[in-house]
Amino acid sequence: MTTPHPDADYTRLLREALRLVAWTAFDLWIAAFAIGSNLTMTEVSNIIEAHQTPTQAQYELLALAVGEQLDNNDGEAQAKA
Amino acid sequence: MFGEMPLAASLAALSRFFVSDSTMQETLDRVADLCRQAVPAAAFVGITMMVEHQPRTAVFTDPASPEIDQSQYEIDEGPCLDAFRAGVINRIFDTLDDGPWPAFRAAAVDHGIRSTLSLPLSIERRNVGALNLYSPVPYGFSTRDEENAAQFAGHAAVVLANANAYWDARQLSERLDQAMQARAVIEQAKGVLMGAQHCTADEAFDLLVKASQRENIKLRDIAARIVANNSHPDSPSA
Numbered sequence: 032m033t034t035p036h037p038d039a040d041y042t043r044l045l046r047e048a049l050r051l052v053a054w055t056a057f058d059l060w061i062a063a064f065a066i067g068s069n070l071t072m073t074e075v076s077n078i079i080e081a082h083q084t085p086t087q088a089q090y091e092l093l094a095l096a097v098g099e100q101l102d103n104n105d106g107e108a109q110a111k112a
Numbered sequence: 113m114f115g116e117m118p119l120a121a122s123l124a125a126l127s128r129f130f131v132s133d134s135t136m137q138e139t140l141d142r143v144a145d146l147c148r149q150a151v152p153a154a155a156f157v158g159i160t161m162m163v164e165h166q167p168r169t170a171v172f173t174d175p176a177s178p179e180i181d182q183s184q185y186e187i188d189e190g191p192c193l194d195a196f197r198a199g200v201i202n203r204i205f206d207t208l209d210d211g212p213w214p215a216f217r218a219a220a221v222d223h224g225i226r227s228t229l230s231l232p233l234s235i236e237r238r239n240v241g242a243l244n245l246y247s248p249v250p251y252g253f254s255t256r257d258e259e260n261a262a263q264f265a266g267h268a269a270v271v272l273a274n275a276n277a278y279w280d281a282r283q284l285s286e287r288l289d290q291a292m293q294a295r296a297v298i299e300q301a302k303g304v305l306m307g308a309q310h311c312t313a314d315e316a317f318d319l320l321v322k323a324s325q326r327e328n329i330k331l332r333d334i335a336a337r338i339v340a341n342n343s344h345p346d347s348p349s350a
Contacts, residue, residue: 065291066331067298067317088314095321099330 041090042081048097049079052104062096119260122150126267139275140171143268147243148173150264153257154245155225159233160192161241167193169244176223177246183219190216195230196242202230203258206250220246227252231261233269240272294332301335304342 049059060068060075070078070089077083078093085093125146134142140159148157158177161170167185169178169192184190190213191202204211204227207220220228225246233241243265247253253261298320305316320338324331 061287061291065294065298067295067302091321095331102330 052100063093068092119150122146136279144171144173151257151261153252156246158244160196180219180223183215191230192242192244195232199232199234199239204228224248226250229253231265235269235273298335301338304338
């Protein structure tokens, strides 16, 4: 659980996902908290700003949180179409 | 002394205003109404604020207000925008006169407005919006009207800042509450899985994530299903 994720682009991917769902670091923090994350708001900000390398588990949890929102947006877009 | 009583009554009403009793929209509506009462020379009042990152007439006492203001939002210049951005008071004595913001003047004339007064809504040097007053009479606003409106704007800015802070805090509280409720269900589901599968908390979470991905169902929904199933005689499974 403490091995850094091998994907060097994790920050870019997270940022891109946040941009797509129009989320701030705070939005990500609260969504990740809702599904069990123990990261602090500062840690989430540091990860997004590439000042902190997340563990694989942390990265996957953040990706899951923002991924669920992307799914939400897709569902809403399809409902409107 | 004439003109001070409406101001005093409006300021008294503002000071009694309790932001948690009303929505943000109701607060804005009330501020606009009280402004018109504080400055009786104003036929109607609008408030310019940022709405979805764009300056807009968020509140008005007459639909002509946003119609007139639209001319300045389209070309990004006008007395209300200038009051908002630069924190200055702008008074147009007669919209038929030549002067700055010709597009705004023309729109005002089209709506029968001959004089306007725009004031910043500022708190601690931060501009949160602008109050815009309109009169069908040339030279409709006196220096005393401007002073009264400025005094009202100072108090109104505090009310709006308080209302903003209150609703931001309330929204945050609601979001945290929802997050804690969602998390509680996920933690319960992890506990169920740990008992049933004899695994660690992290392994239980992995099981939840895999089940969520496999069935294309949100994590909190799959967790709720596991918790609900566990309350029935059937054994739980992810």
